[in-house]
Amino acid sequence: MSVLASPRDAMPRRAGSPRGIRHGEALAGWLFTLPVLLILGVFLLVPVLMALWVSFSDWSGRGSPLSSGVGFVGLDNYAAVTTGGGLAERDFGIAMRNNAWYVLLVVPLQTGLALFLAVLVNRAVLRGRGVFRTAFYFPSVTSSVAITVLWLFLFSTSGVVNAILARVGIAGPNWFNDPSGVLHNLLGALGVRSGPEALTQHGFLGVSWWDWLAGPSVAMSAFVVMAIFTTSGTFMLLFIAGLQNIGPDIDEAAMMDGANAWQRFWRITLPQLRPTLFTVLTLGLIGCWQVFDQIYTGTQGGPGKTTLTPAYLSYRSAFLSQDWGQGAAIAFILFVIIVLLTILQRWILRERPDVRRRPRRGPRKLTGGNGPGVVEAGAGGPAGGPASEPSAKEDAR
Amino acid sequence: MNRTARRLPRRTLAWQVALYGLLILLALVYVYPFLVQLATSLKTEADAAADPVSLVPNPLTWAAYGRLFLRSDFPVWFANSAVVTVLVTTGRVFFDSLAGYALARLRFRGRGVVYAALVAVMAVPTVVLLIPKFLVINQLGIYDSYAGMVLPLLVDAAGVFIMKNFFESIPASVEEQARIDGAGTFRIFWSVVLPMARPALVTIVILSFQGSWNELSHFIVAAQSPELTTLTKGVASLASGQLSQGSQYPIKLAAAAIMTIPVAVVFFVFQRRIMNTSEGAVKE
DSSP states (O other): OGGGSOTTSOOOOOOSOOOGGGTTHHHHHHHHHHHHHHHHIIIIIHHHHHHHHHHTBOOOSSSOTTSTTOOBOTTHHHHHHHTOOSHHHHHHHHHHHHHHHHHHHHHHHHHHHHHHHHHHHHHSOHHHHHHHHHHHHHHHHSOHHHHHHHHHHHTSTTSHHHHHHHHTTOOOOOGGGOOOBHHHHHHHHTTOOSOOHHHHSOEETTEEHHHHTTOSBHHHHHHHHHHHHHHHHHHHHHHHHHHHHSOHHHHHHHHHTTOOHHHHIIIIIHHHTHHHHHHHHHHHHHHHTTOOHHHHHHTTTOSTTTTOOHHHHHHIIIIITOOHHHHHHHHHHHHHHHHHHHHHHHHHHTOSOHHHHSOOOOHHHHOOOOOHHHHHHHTTSOTHHHHHHHHHHHHHO | OOOOSTTOOHHHHHHHHHHHHHHHHHHHHHHHHHHHHHHHHTSOHHHHHHOSSOSSOSSOOOHHHHHHHHSSSHHHHHHHHHHHHHHHHHHHHHHHHHHHHHHHHOOOTTHHHHHHHHHHHHTSOGGGGHHHHHHHHHHTTOTTSHHHHHGGGSOOHHHHHHHHHHHHHSOSHHHHHHHHTTOOHHHIIIIIIHHHTHHHHHHHHHHHHHHHHHOOHHHHHHOOSGGGOOHHHHHHHHHTTSSOSSOOHHHHHHHHHHHHHHHHHHHHHSHHHHHHGGGOSOOO
């Protein structure tokens, strides 16, 4: 949420010459910010630089990475995971595949659900709002470890989800032990069991195109549901805040003009929510590429590596396989992906000039012939009061 | 605003009923998993496997909790999490507000650079820092110690921003008065400004508490010995079955439930403020 605290508002420059009474200010300024600078410098800036070096080195995890025995290997580590042709490349490809599907499903679904919840909660009368907001937001404050443990139970073979599915006559899968891809399963149901040669013979990052198109595994799907469950509440709060910043007058004017709730949502509300939508999509995208806790707690990448993610692979390569250079290289590739996607998204959403975004204030243009109420609303005044009366009378008749 | 149900026509009333029906249904879907968690933690293992959907333990047993607290490392994990959370929260409240105040109020050369650096820092994804953090913690010789677990978490850029924004929103006149009376900068900060900043400080407390209590990845790379295991790490190891043979769901879910309680308490106590953080931490 704090990311919202916009960096845009620049430092307020105070006019006037420094008074004598403020003489110690410069020193105090540095002293006050020193702890933050020191800790962030030592545990954030230095580490990043050090890891950057490790990603270009052959450090094996013994001794200091800065000692003389450690050699510079150039882009070898990056090459090993992207073009090496070996297991490292294949693992990285699989992890990218898994995470790409995860992002593709989670980001739109969590954004859509969060918006849906926000609109519903915002429609409720004030007292109900608090209760529902609490219910939807609560999963977001609990630890990802606790939720994962709960999920392992809910989606276990004889767990709650399968028990509920069984009641409606569906034999649920063995969720967290099922490595089969969802799309492959769908195709399999249609009788397609192996891909065309064009897809199976060629590939990217050591994974054939056919396998890229496998879809998320059944195990990963359970994590997708979990991500939507835990994050929709947070984003719902952002959307509610956005909705409350929108004045009711345009919406009411459109209502007077006979636009139904569906049209009003798409044409009036959603365009005004654009800034919030951008924030939610960006935060969702950044978060989705960092899946780690759930995998560490739940599946450690299994079954069949189908829940492996780049973040977890980076950890595993370094801490478990002692391939520190490759682990660091994966981390930096991930970093670049996240930064690029953020920039891309910013660019896409800013594509249209601001002028067109400005809500049209002329309900007259939308439709005509609804009586004097239209003019009132069009004037942009507090249309709620006088304008809503005629319609209420009309309905009462 | 004027959406009270009283004066609405019948068609709208039907919509209202549908709206509340849908909201209640969705709320149940969101709450039900936590009820399952509580109920299962009080079940026997056989009951948990036989009837996972039921919210009524039959028979009801506290065995899982007894096992956790009396015959496992769980109390150690809990204590470690508590210690780390208290230290981190205290540190963040103090250092974040100190730096936030400097960035909002004090004029010094380099303030713009500091601000820009903080913005840049916030953009670095935490997962990327796993290996780097370990390298530095190891290099500094504080691996596998409380220092390594606490120090790197002691400040956060986001908290500095919240405090900075808050301090910019309050009038400077009170400080000017104190300054004319001869109070030093730290004195003004400590006894004049900080007491006024309570709403923002509460926000920092909530975010830090939640953040450090739920933190997992940092503790994975900062320590390894069993005495320094936190709840998140311990419960994660439980999940992969290190304590027990078989599924042992009641024990795992009891651990998860206990782990959720402190955050839930903070959540319900400060609920209104948490909900409002997205609208800005500013209260006049």
